[in-house]
Structure formats: structure tokens, C-alpha cells
Amino acid sequence: MSMSTKLRSVFLEVRRAGRKHLLETEAKGILAEYGIPVTRFKLAKSEAEAIKAAEEIGYPVVLKIVSPDVLHKSDVGGVIVGLKDARDVERAYRQVLENVKKHKPEARVVGILVEEMVPASIEVIVGSVRDPQFGPTIMFGIGGIFVEILKDVTLRIAPISERDAREMISEIRAYPLLRGYRNLPPANVDAIVDILVKTSNLVTEYEEIKELDLNPIMVNEKGAKVVDARIILE
Ligand code: ADP
Ligand code: MG
Secondary structure: OOOHHHHHHHHHHHOOOOOOEEHHHHEEEEEEEEOOOOOOEEEOOOOOHHHHHHHOOOOEEEEEEOOOOOOOOOHHOOOOEEEEOOOHHHHHHHHHHHHHHHOOOOOOOEEEEEEEEEOEEEEEEEEEEEOOEEEEEEEEEEOOHHHHHOEEEEEEEEEOOHHHHHHHHHEEEEHHHHHOOOOOOOOOHHHHHHHHHHHHHHHHHHOOOOEEEEEEEEEOHHHHHHHEEEEEOO
């Protein structure tokens, strides 16, 4: 199956299920198909499956709720990081389900995502919204919990070139942070450029994508990896 057929079949499946939001697993599947680096993950439907998945991925791991009714996972206690062994995973599995049940009893649960834990690094965000007039836009900034507070972001109309991407990265206020600061090593800017250009191509090629939000992308000296992904269809 060609890439475009594969991607379109995912979109179709989501629509058939009466959804607009892709699950994190679906969104990351699409990104990976497009050559954008994402964390390794497996979907588990039982504690035993979660432990098996963690052993295959390698510790430490992160557990996350997968539900079409939960868009902000940490708001409902749906993300637990830093799990070091099978016992941790077993406990966290139950805890995630319990948390979600408490905060959002009506949420349908597809399963639990078991994911490689990316070491602490700089968190950046890449986003896109489709403007009715200008078409898809592409946004870059410092990510994680600081997005709303710092509003340190920059915007272009897609598609963007590699040069545009470099310019975007260098014009945010936090750029010196990415170049290396005190004991913080420099971030791999080429890896961010690659993600920006590929994301811009993705939203340009697939008009059915209305919104996309890669937050956070963890960046360190070696590279960058998408840790969380949201895609909303038209
Ligand atoms: P949501 O945004 O839906 O609450 P995320 O998947 O973004 O959920 O997880 C919340 C936070 O947990 C992230 O911003 C990140 O700081 C941390 N986190 C999530 N997954 C990982 C991971 N695989 N490795 C390291 N940190 C992670
Ligand atoms: Mg997130």
C-alpha cells in the first residue's frame, strides 16, 4: 500500500467511527509514516500486555490513556512517566484507569499506551491550523507547559522551505536556549528543521487535516522526537 493510500485509509476509518480527533496512536502512526520521528509505543489492553510491551520497548517507560473522549490526558491523570520495572507498570496501569474513571467516568477507554521515556530535554512545539483564506499555517515555539505563558511562537503560511524553517527557529526569543546555555547542551536544530518541513508538507498534502499539534517535541543534542501528537480533521 502506498503511503498516501495508507494515510487516507486512516482518515477514512476515523470518519467512519464518527470522530474528528485522531487517537494519539493514529496521529503518531501518520507522523511515522511521513518520516517524522516519534517515540516508540505499543497499545496495551491488559496489565500483562503492558508489561510485555514495556519489556520490548525497554525501561523506563511512560503510560498514557488512549480514549476518544480524552484530549488533554494529564488533566485527567492519564499520563504517568518514569516507570522503571514491571511492578511500576502494573501499578501505573491500574492508576491511570482509576484516575480517568474518577475525572471522566463516561470516557471510553481504547487501551493504554506504553511508550519509551525520552530523557529530560528542551520541549518545543510545532502546530498547524488551516486558515480559511491562507490555507495551512505552520507554527513553532517553546513547548510543554510554557506555551500559553510565554507565547514565544512564530508563524508562517505553509508550505515552508528548509530556509524558512531555520529562520523560524532563530527568531523565537528562546533561541539562545536552543543554541546551548550554561550546562544545557545545544539542541539539534537540523532535527527541528526536518520536523518543521515534513509537517508543513503533511498539512499541505492532506487537506483533510484541519489542526495539528505536536506538543511536546523533545529536543536534545542528538535529535528530536515527537512525544505527543494531536490531529483534528475537517
Ligand atoms: P497531554 O498533553 O495530553 O496531557 P502528553 O503526552 O503531552 O499529554 O504528556 C504530558 C507531559 O508528560 C508531556 O508534556 C511531557 O512533559 C511528559 N511526557 C509525556 N510522554 C513522555 C515521554 N514519552 N517521555 C518523556 N516525557 C513525556
Ligand atoms: Mg501534550
